[in-house]
Amino acid sequence: MTANGWLQILVFSLAVLAITKPAGLYILRVYDGSMRWLAPVERLIYRVCGIDPDEDQHWTRYAAGLLLFSAVSMLVTYVALRLQNHLPLNPFARGPVVDRQAFETAASFTANTNWQSYSGETTMSYFSQMTQLAFHNFASAAVGVAAAVALARGIARRSDGRIGNFWTDLVRGTLYLFLPASFILALLFVQQGTIQNFAHHVTATTVEGAKQVLAMGPVASQSAIKQLGTNGGGFFNANAAHPFESPTPWTNFLSMFTIFIVPAGLTYTYGRMVKNQKHGWALWAAMFVLFAAGVTTAYWAEARGNPIHVARGVAAAGGNMEGKEVRFGIANSALYATVTTDASCGAVNSMHDSFTPLGGLVPLVNIQLGELIFGGVGSGLYGMIVMAVLTVFIAGLMVGRTPEYLGKKIQSREVRMAMLYVLIFPAYILILTAASVLLPAGLTGLNNAGPHGLSEILYAFTSVTGNNGSAFAGLTGSSYWYNTTLGLGTLFGRFAMMVPMLALGGFLAERKAVPESLGTFPVTTPLFVVLLLGVILIVGALTFFPALSLGPIVEHLLMNAGRVF
Amino acid sequence: MLDIIYIAVTVAFFALMLAYVRGCERLGRDETGEERS
Numbered sequence: 001m002t003a004n005g006w007l008q009i010l011v012f013s014l015a016v017l018a019i020t021k022p023a024g025l026y027i028l029r030v031y032d033g034s035m036r037w038l039a040p041v042e043r044l045i046y047r048v049c050g051i052d053p054d055e056d057q058h059w060t061r062y063a064a065g066l067l068l069f070s071a072v073s074m075l076v077t078y079v080a081l082r083l084q085n086h087l088p089l090n091p092f093a094r095g096p097v098v099d100r101q102a103f104e105t106a107a108s109f110t111a112n113t114n115w116q117s118y119s120g121e122t123t124m125s126y127f128s129q130m131t132q133l134a135f136h137n138f139a140s141a142a143v144g145v146a147a148a149v150a151l152a153r154g155i156a157r158r159s160d161g162r163i164g165n166f167w168t169d170l171v172r173g174t175l176y177l178f179l180p181a182s183f184i185l186a187l188l189f190v191q192q193g194t195i196q197n198f199a200h201h202v203t204a205t206t207v208e209g210a211k212q213v214l215a216m217g218p219v220a221s222q223s224a225i226k227q228l229g230t231n232g233g234g235f236f237n238a239n240a241a242h243p244f245e246s247p248t249p250w251t252n253f254l255s256m257f258t259i260f261i262v263p264a265g266l267t268y269t270y271g272r273m274v275k276n277q278k279h280g281w282a283l284w285a286a287m288f289v290l291f292a293a294g295v296t297t298a299y300w301a302e303a304r305g306n307p308i309h310v311a312r313g314v315a316a317a318g319g320n321m322e323g324k325e326v327r328f329g330i331a332n333s334a335l336y337a338t339v340t341t342d343a344s345c346g347a348v349n350s351m352h353d354s355f356t357p358l359g360g361l362v363p364l365v366n367i368q369l370g371e372l373i374f375g376g377v378g379s380g381l382y383g384m385i386v387m388a389v390l391t392v393f394i395a396g397l398m399v400g401r402t403p404e405y406l407g408k409k410i411q412s413r414e415v416r417m418a419m420l421y422v423l424i425f426p427a428y429i430l431i432l433t434a435a436s437v438l439l440p441a442g443l444t445g446l447n448n449a450g451p452h453g454l455s456e457i458l459y460a461f462t463s464v465t466g467n468n469g470s471a472f473a474g475l476t477g478s479s480y481w482y483n484t485t486l487g488l489g490t491l492f493g494r495f496a497m498m499v500p501m502l503a504l505g506g507f508l509a510e511r512k513a514v515p516e517s518l519g520t521f522p523v524t525t526p527l528f529v530v531l532l533l534g535v536i537l538i539v540g541a542l543t544f545f546p547a548l549s550l551g552p553i554v555e556h557l558l559m560n561a562g563r564v565f
Numbered sequence: 566m567l568d569i570i571y572i573a574v575t576v577a578f579f580a581l582m583l584a585y586v587r588g589c590e591r592l593g594r595d596e597t598g599e600e601r602s
Contacts (some may be wrong), residue, residue: 060586060587060590062574064583064586067579067582067583067586068579071575071576071579074575075572075575075576078571078572078575082568097569099567099568100567100571102571103571103574103575106575284594413592413593414601416592417589417592417593420589465599488574488578491578495578495579495582496582496585499582499585499586500589501588502587503589503590503592503593506593507593
């Protein structure tokens with residue numbers, strides 16, 4: 001580890017702290033309707049789509065709108081990918097996307113996951129990239145933030161189960177937040193040298209005389225929203241390690257920083273909405289502690305390198321450089337891997353499969369904690385709120401009083417919804433991982449034996465169900481078994497968790513606020529943050545500990561004993 | 566043929582989620598005896 005590496009991590013952390021309040025205030029104005037500079041466009045959309053922006057929807061209606069929008073947009077994308085050879089903007093005459101991959105891709109992008117079992121530059125036409133995948137990058141991000149804001153409204157108000165209007169939240173999030181922010185970020189990327197064109201591929205002659213085809217395309221505009229919306233799906237297979245996508249240290253920094261802007265800002269927005277800013281900062285602090293622990297562990301493990309290589313005198317300078325872009329080095333690779341898996345982004349600038357076992361454990365655990373360390377846009381905040389509800393419930397049991405959260409009593413139906421939210425996630429991951437290591441269809445895709453092979457399968461199901469989308473690599477996910485189960489995993493991980501979360505918001509909205517008393521567990525103190533961290537670690541880490549012990553943990557012990565996989 | 570299956574799976578999944586909304590609502594209604602204040 002180097003002082004320079006730590007300094008870069010410190011600068012990144014301070015930048016996230018600095019952006020939290022301005023981003024949070026901006027998001028607050030977007031969703032409370034006071035942002036009006038695109039009002040004519042907004043009104044036109046409502047008129048064309050027949051939306052009544054003043055309708056305050058019951059949570060069941062809000063959830064139904066969200067599900068129907070997602071279902072229709074997913075089906076449209078499936079059909080468009082299957083027919084891309086008949087559609088325009090296909091200069092390389094790409095054929096239709098294979099049925100199983102079209103299903104997985106449509107599901108994955110609808111669910112803000114962007115798991116890719118194909119190389120974007122050789123599979124997708126420009127039309128598919130720009131109208132289908134980019135559409136979902138915007139829409140799925142706006143859906144995520146809308147859901148989080150709806151939950152916050154449920155907590156903040158007494159409204160007979162009404163939590164806002166899904167359609168206006170969707171339109172406002174897209175129009176005022178993601179479109180303008182992506183436009184500015186795309187310009188910054190272009191200024192730094194990220195390509196943005198519709199050119200044909202370029203054939204270059206290398207210094208060794210070989211011919212190399214260089215893919216072109218509208219990369220900057222695609223990359224901007226995939227970072228801001230924590231989508232992560234790369235235009236190129238190499239994602240943010242590709243020099244045409246991230247050509248400079250600044251693009252690498254911006255790429256990481258923009259992943260955290262909206263999730264960090266939302267903690268401030270939430271504090272303002274529930275009129276308890278200290279609670280918003282308490283959630284931010286819990287997220288930051290987990291982030292700091294992750295990046296420290298990953299950086300330490302990667303800088304330490306592989307002891308077998310060190311003993312034989314063949315180790316790269318500075319630590320484990322396998323699978324890393326030399327331009328970015330170990331500190332920025334460890335930081336990127338931590339950021340992209342803390343948030344449910346999934347963009348990568350290094351290959352997580354090539355990390356040391358403990359270095360690779362960090363991205364895996366980050367996702368398994370529930371994608372709430374700043375988390376995906378919206379999903380990070382609502383995941384953390386569910387954990388906060390469980391925390392006050394446990395604290396209430398400890399002191400023998402009815403638990404309260406921000407003035408609302410937490411009773412059995414709220415806890416049921418929180419438990420549904422918490423249990424669906426590990427259930428899908430562990431059941432499908434177990435099935436994959438037992439069935440021939442699951443094992444045929446595996447390229448590594450032993451604990452590393454288990455880690456690869458576990459990571460794949462963790463990544464899709466956590467709506468992260470980053471790949472551990474080493475697993476051939478392009479098969480009917482994996483394309484179908486991973487595609488379904490993205491849907492369960494998104495919508496089967498959103499429904500009880502919205503129900504929680506609706507149920508809390510039905511409750512009358514009670515004044516704080518001496519028996520109320522404070523949710524703004526360091527004690528609350530510590531208890532919240534304890535609940536997150538118990539619920540997240542311990543659920544997966546048996547599987548982790550058979551994967552990366554035993555692999556680490558075997559590596560120290562001289563065996564690698 | 567597989568296109569029809571994948572489209573049917575998608576429709577079935579979202580239909581299941583709509584039923585899940587109803588299920589969660591019912592779970593909430595079961596608490597009618599519980600204090601709502």
